[in-house]
Amino acid sequence: MKVFKVFLAIAVMISLMYGEALGVSIGEPPPSFVLLNHEGRNVDISTLFNKPTVIYFTHNACHYCTQIIAMLKRANEKFGSEKLRIIGINVMAKDQKLVKAYREELGFIFPMFAGNRGDLLEAYEIYYVPKLVFIDGTGIVRQVVGHYIHEPELHENINAIIDNRPSTAHWNIRM
Amino acid sequence: MNRRDFLKLSTAAAGTAFASQIVPGISYASKEITNQRGPVSDLEVKAMVFDISYVTQILSSPKSGEKTRFWIPLPKSDVEQEITRLSIESPVPFNINEEPKFRNQMVFVGPENLKAGGFISVAYRIRRKTIGTVQDRNEDISKHSVLTGREKADGAITAFVKRVVGSEREPVKVGRRVFDALVETLTYDKTIPGCGMGNSVWTFRNKAGKCDDFHALFRTMMISKGVPVKWEQGIALSYPSAITTSGEMEGDCTGAHCWVRFHAGDGNWVPVDVSEANKRPEMREFFFGNLSPNRFKVSSGKDLILEPAQGGEPLNSFPYTHAEAGGIPLIYGHHFRNRIRFEVVRIEV
Numbered sequence: 001m002k003v004f005k006v007f008l009a010i011a012v013m014i015s016l017m018y019g020e021a022l023g024v025s026i027g028e029p030p031p032s033f034v035l036l037n038h039e040g041r042n043v044d045i046s047t048l049f050n051k052p053t054v055i056y057f058t059h060n061a062c063h064y065c066t067q068i069i070a071m072l073k074r075a076n077e078k079f080g081s082e083k084l085r086i087i088g089i090n091v092m093a094k095d096q097k098l099v100k101a102y103r104e105e106l107g108f109i110f111p112m113f114a115g116n117r118g119d120l121l122e123a124y125e126i127y128y129v130p131k132l133v134f135i136d137g138t139g140i141v142r143q144v145v146g147h148y149i150h151e152p153e154l155h156e157n158i159n160a161i162i163d164n165r166p167s168t169a170h171w172n173i174r175m
Numbered sequence: 176m177n178r179r180d181f182l183k184l185s186t187a188a189a190g191t192a193f194a195s196q197i198v199p200g201i202s203y204a205s206k207e208i209t210n211q212r213g214p215v216s217d218l219e220v221k222a223m224v225f226d227i228s229y230v231t232q233i234l235s236s237p238k239s240g241e242k243t244r245f246w247i248p249l250p251k252s253d254v255e256q257e258i259t260r261l262s263i264e265s266p267v268p269f270n271i272n273e274e275p276k277f278r279n280q281m282v283f284v285g286p287e288n289l290k291a292g293g294f295i296s297v298a299y300r301i302r303r304k305t306i307g308t309v310q311d312r313n314e315d316i317s318k319h320s321v322l323t324g325r326e327k328a329d330g331a332i333t334a335f336v337k338r339v340v341g342s343e344r345e346p347v348k349v350g351r352r353v354f355d356a357l358v359e360t361l362t363y364d365k366t367i368p369g370c371g372m373g374n375s376v377w378t379f380r381n382k383a384g385k386c387d388d389f390h391a392l393f394r395t396m397m398i399s400k401g402v403p404v405k406w407e408q409g410i411a412l413s414y415p416s417a418i419t420t421s422g423e424m425e426g427d428c429t430g431a432h433c434w435v436r437f438h439a440g441d442g443n444w445v446p447v448d449v450s451e452a453n454k455r456p457e458m459r460e461f462f463f464g465n466l467s468p469n470r471f472k473v474s475s476g477k478d479l480i481l482e483p484a485q486g487g488e489p490l491n492s493f494p495y496t497h498a499e500a501g502g503i504p505l506i507y508g509h510h511f512r513n514r515i516r517f518e519v520v521r522i523e524v
Contacts, residue, residue, distance in 0.1 A: 061427065063512070066506060098487075102506065105510075121325075126372075128367055128372065
């Protein structure tokens with residue numbers, strides 16, 4: 001019994017040490033963080049995962065990221081904000097000023113958070129942008145797409161999180 | 176002199192100058208490709224001479240109405256490269272500044288209300304040599320002994336270094352062991368989009384990356400063994416054997432290249448390009464201790480504070496224009512973009 005307890009303790013320690021660092025995983029809840037939003041308020045982003053959600057990771061140096069915004073807006077119109085939540089995380093931003101300016105410049109109408117934090121980047125495995133994380137209504141990650149995404153693929157991934165089913169989009173780049 | 180007057184800075188003179196609003200574009204009267212012997216072996220080229228035209232184009236003004244500031248990296252002449260025929264055109268006054276820590280040089284423009292469609296153009300001729308170890312006893316090695324950004328030695332990296340390096344302490348031998356181990360362990364992954372973020376833990380875990388990732392990991396490992404490593408940031412063109420006589424590319428992070436030099440003692444800085452050694456196995460020996468001439472250096476060091484200081488965070492590196500309004504970085508592709516045109520003037524064998 002004592003050996004089992006020691007084994008269990010080690011397993012828990014390893015889990016605590018590496019659980020978050022292993023990153024966002026399909027079929028698992030996404031990592032949760034309290035992040036500063038564009039209004040200067042700290043928000044636990046896990047409280048936003050109570051309906052199908054797309055997280056959009058971006059950076060000011062990323063040209064292609066800006067082109068995805070138009071697709072996200074069209075998706076919002078198509079699916080409606082009752083069914084779908086979209087949030088942005090700017091991984092260049094450490095404060096409210098930058099995310100606020102980014103939203104205003106590009107007409108990003110969704111909540112946006114400052115994401116220039118090592119722990120967040122590690123947990124979501126953000127080593128490049130853009131990156132999109134699709135979370136279903138039960139708070140489970142269904143798909144992660146890096147870099148280029150085409151609109152039909154975006155819509156299929158959104159349909160999948162609304163329907164709580166795996167996506168059938170073929171061109172996902174999981175990295 | 177008003178802003179419509181034309182003044183072109185033709186030498187590397189410091190100070191404020193005015194320049195024209197004409198659309199920039201450099202015309203090259205002569206093309207002296209001297210190597211006419213047929214296909215060139217990349218290993219026998221001694222130097223390459225390029226004409227470079229680097230243009231930052233203003234796409235839109237920030238909605239905040241704040242005046243904008245632009246910092247454009249300006250390569251310097253040194254033992255590795257010679258810059259001549261410098262020409263700068265800007266619709267508003269500019270300065271050539273040098274930041275004090277790493278002595279990086281830059282063209283600074285602003286604060287101004289630059290209109291969409293405006294250009295800042297920097298053109299120069301550069302002769303870049305095939306170069307090996309350089310000696311600089313005046314360089315402060317402490318600046319290059321600190322991990323920055325996402326460079327971090329976790330348990331796995333520490334164990335790997337311990338296994339690879341063993342009890343070796345001589346810097347060149349330590350460097351060679353780390354270089355060989357990384358060339359054999361990592362894969363250059365072209366599918367990774369955009370810019371690498373130089374995250375050493377992720378790179379080591381995934382055994383893949385791009386040049387930023389390879390060299391951040393090399394720095395992490397070497398610095399953990401007490402060997403200073405200098406980051407050098409540049410722009411790479413095609414190898415002599417494959418290069419076209421002229422071309423154009425987007426001046427964003429996707430076209431940047433980086434390499435490093437480690438300190439071997441007595442002011443000797445040994446260059447290594449781990450990612451190119453991985454991509455070009457036949458040049459693996461070459462890239463430990465040498466750099467090919469199809470590149471040029473635009474800045475060095477990490478965690479850079481520009482001159483005048485930018486409002487945002489220190490820059491991880493400075494390959495291309497940094498732009499801000501009200502201390503907030505502008506958005507690439509929305510507020511501004513960079514284009515680089517090159518023309519090969521000469522390949523020296």
